[in-house]
Amino acid sequence: MSSVAEVAFARQEPGYDVERVRAEFPILASSVHGKPLVYLDNAATTQKPRAVIDAEREYYEHTNANIHRGVHALSERATAAFEGARERVRRFLNAASTKEIVFTRGTTEAINLVAQSYGRSCCTAGDEILISALEHHSNIVPWQLLCEQSGALLRVVPIGDAGEFLFDEYRKLLGPRTRLVALAQVSNSLGTVLPVRQAIELAHERGVPVLVDGAQAVAHEPVDVRALDCDFYAFSGHKIYGPTGTGVLYGKRALLEAMPPYQGGGDMIRSVTFEKSTWADLPYKFEAGTPNIAGVVGLGAALEFVERIGLESISAHETGLLEYATARVAEIAGLRIIGTAPEKAGILSFVLDRIHPHDIGTILDHQGVAVRAGHHCAMPVMQRFHVPATARASFALYNTRAEVDALIGAIHKAKELFG
């Protein structure tokens, strides 16, 4: 015990003031079932700092108007706020141009956009889309839809017993008919970090573009799309302390230029006649209809917040927490961690002998500890490990060692209750 605590303590980021960070999140002061909230469901969605809540409120109180059209002052202000957020996203990802930043409702919509726009124009019968066995349903189902429409085939890179990505299998599966590789950067169900940089390098040697699903990565490590050299990068605002209903698709300009629109409507056109319409420039070609303007403004505030704390510090803090939590749960008899890859980020998935994850979830909730119980929208991962579901604790920049201790205590209570 003491050695675990010491190791964890030694690894704690000096100068990372978690209490000050927590103070910025109003919801963290609340109670659940009479117990202080211990929020460990961050892989599902993160809580929002005051800066984000204020940005949305201020937008509605002082700025609200539709963008890219009105000549009045509010519309100009709203457009500036919206496009300012786009510039912030560009800097955050280190993209070359704001033309490469498309706002979506989330990662799911970003991947569907690529599948339907890029995928349908490049895939014919017998072509292949390559994903991994670790993918979230949102990086499986859009490709299955594309396969049904085009006659393309979905190929899946298997994972090992630790939940690790099998690179040699990837090498074998990356074939002459592969038209696109789509990989998670971090697995949402197990926390495995995939070697996306090497995967992209290999795919590019063979002329295959790569989409990276960054939903579980962006809040936990710095991302540089030009250093990665990915062709597409998708993430959700709500998993990086921003509002729900916001997301981003980054795409290399040449690819986006060549792609047909995903949805038709207002704001994405240059001119419309009943005979023929022409499309607006990037990125507006992919942004039909009035977007979630307030949400995007909130997302901009969220990225500013994250940059202020610094992703390097956040990453070090969360790595320390995960190591501490992993060591603490390993002491619990009858507990098995699902996903023990050497490279992991922020996620601890586990099962307990004789106690179903759903029961664990309810009992933990009664101790104020919020975890996810279920298949985590990754049913193939559950099948791979022959479990119907897992309980999953996932960490964020505001979690503490004391909260890990609360989790451990709650698991012991569950065992006590079940006898």
Added chain:
Amino acid sequence: MSDLRELYQEVIFDHNRQPRNFGRPADANRHAHGYNPLCGDKVTIYLRVANGVIQDVAFEGSGCAISTASASLMTEALKGKTEAEAEQLFKGFHEMVAGSGAHGGLGKLEVLAGVREFPTRVKCATLAWHTLGAALKGADEPVTTE
């Protein structure tokens, strides 16, 4: 912990640890599969119905304590009931866990009354019953709680 005890009563632990009527009877003449896609719980209900009377009932599957205990308790309650009586029991059970909360005449099934205070767990308790409904109707499609 007090209201957790309302949910997890001893009878429920008992039926979870040692489910009654667990297995697949060779002479079953009706069955249906049920599935809760949210948590992965699966159940198959087997019935032997003769002259409108449930002569035998059993289940297989895997799930949480609430769904396993509910299925087990259900099988005990159904033996010897007519199809109409079984449907009445289902209605009463549903009213208890998902409706007004009124219960009476449900016998041992009433240990599951506490589920009503846990809205996320209602589907765990009703999965077996929905599947029973499908088995009685002879439905081919698996039942899901969604």
